[in-house]
Amino acid sequence: MIMAVSSHAKAKPNARHSAKDLTRRAARRLLLAGFAVVLFIVSGVGIAYHDLQSQVNTLDINGLLDDDRARQVTDSYEGRPVNILILGTDSRAGANNVDGSEGSEEVAVARSDTTMILHLPADRSRIEIVSIPRDLLVDIPSCRTADGGTTEAMSYTPFNTAFANGAGASDDDAAVAAGVACTLATIEDLTGLYIDEYLVVDFNGLTTTVDALGGVNLYVDEDINDTEFTGLVMSSGCQHLDGATALQYARVRHGVGDGSDRQRMPRQQNLVAAMLRTAKSKNYFTDADALYSFARAALGSLTSSPGIGSLTTLAGLAMSISDVGMDQTILITMPNEEAPWDLNRALPTDEAADVWAALKADTPISEALRGDTQEGADSSSDADSADATQEDQPTQSDAGSDQPDAAADSRTPTADATTEDPAAQCY
Structure with missing residues (x-):
């Protein structure tokens, strides 16, 4: 009996020890399972990141610029103003052959069909985009070409010649890099600005990006009937454009207005505004799946500088x-x-x-557009501009379209004109 009790007494510690082992093993398994989940998530994020990063085509143009041009190198643009050159090229190579003209003399040399400077102030309180007319007469500096040569400096030459001077007759990456470098140098000479980054969008890139957004809504201020060139036929009013139609709208010059490039620029700005509005409405920063789908489609169709081509930099600027x-x-x-x-x-x-x-000083360009600071002017004019109703906007746009000289608005810009977004009523 004593022996039995003794045996039973010894068994209790073993039971307690076994329970502790089971608890420890369960904890280890739970920990391993949690670690596996975290590893899976991190791996998935890593794979997604590398997948997206691999879509971006980046070109370093530093070697094509003057040696004495001080390149600013930074890991972050936080707290700094940023100037980004956006170039739309009219290359017809590959997927860009939208009109069947690839190989013809007319488009043998790629040109910067659209040029915009995107300025983000240091405090990120606004977005400012300034278009440069492709037919603006400027001084173009001597540029290095893709084949290692140099071009002669030129005076009173159409602005879009700068890209062609650098790129030559090729459409490969080396040619694009040289075209961008020559355009960037021309802009810096013209404006006195420092261009931090660049982004190149070709025909296919614009189409792909608009389609990735699910199309855009915009307001068309006059009927368009261009059956001969772009094939675009569109009535005035609110319209929903897919990628192919958006490209037609951005390119159209005939069958609307006076056919000038300067009259085409407001339409391109209208399209950019519609794209920005659509992107903001998608809540990409709260919908990871939507953001990933859009980024994968859009990034693969763009060419950029290495800085903005980094997803961390791009995401930081976007945020x-x-x-x-x-x-x-x-x-x-x-x-x-x-x-x-x-x-x-x-x-x-x-x-x-x-x-x-104003851009160089990082002050609002709307103030520069008012002229001599309007000393003593009624301060309510700003409020009137900001409070413009959606119903009033089409009337303002239609009035502008009736002017015989489409360049009149660009010669006498006003603060009101810079904040109009007729597409607001189309959402």
Whole structure:
């Protein structure tokens, strides 16, 4: 009996020890399972990141720029103003052959069909985009070409010649890099600005990006009937555009207005505004699946500088302006006027220098567009501009379209004109 009790007494510690072992093993398994889940998530994020990063085509153009040009190298643009050059090229190579003209003499050399400077101020309180007319007469510096040669400096030459000078007759990455470098150098000479980054969008890139957004809504201020060139036929009013139609709208010059490139720029700005509005409405920063799908489709169709081509930099910049409303998004054409000796060419006006000075000083260009600071002016004019109703906007746009000289708005810009977004009523 004593022996039995003794045996039973010894068994209890073993039971307690076994229970502890079971608890420890369960804890280890739970820990391993949790670690596996975390590892799976981290691996998935890592794979997604590398997948997206691999979609971006980046080109370093530093070697094509003057050696004495001080390149600013930074890991973050936080707390700094940023100037980004956006170039739309008219290459017809590959998927860009939208009109069947690839190989023809007319498009043998790729040109910068659209040029915009995107300025983000240091405090990220607004977005400012300034278009440069492709037919603006400028001085183009000597540029290095893709084949290692150099071009002669040129005076009073159409702006879009700069890209062609660098790129030559090729459409490969080396040619694009040289075209961008020559355009960037020309812009810096023209404006006095430092261009931090660049982004190149070709025809296919625009189409793909708009389709990735699910199309865009915009307001068309006059009927378009261009059956011969782009094939675009569109009535005025609110329209929903898919990628292919958006490209037609951005390119159209015939069958609307006076056929000039300067009249085409407001339509391109209208499209950009619609794209920005659509992107903001998608809540990409709260919908990871939607963001991933959009990013994968859009990034694969763009070419950029290495800085903005980094997803961390790109995401950081995007997040920093995510709260900027369309009322603080300014899209204008640099002030210009017809060249007296050639009505198809343009020259900068004095107001253009004011715009560049404002960007360089990181002050709102809307203030520069008011002229001599309007000392003593009624301060209620700003409020009137900001409070413009959606119903009033189409009337303002239609009134502008009736002017015989489409460049008039660019010669005498106003603060009101910079904040209009007729597409607001189409959402």
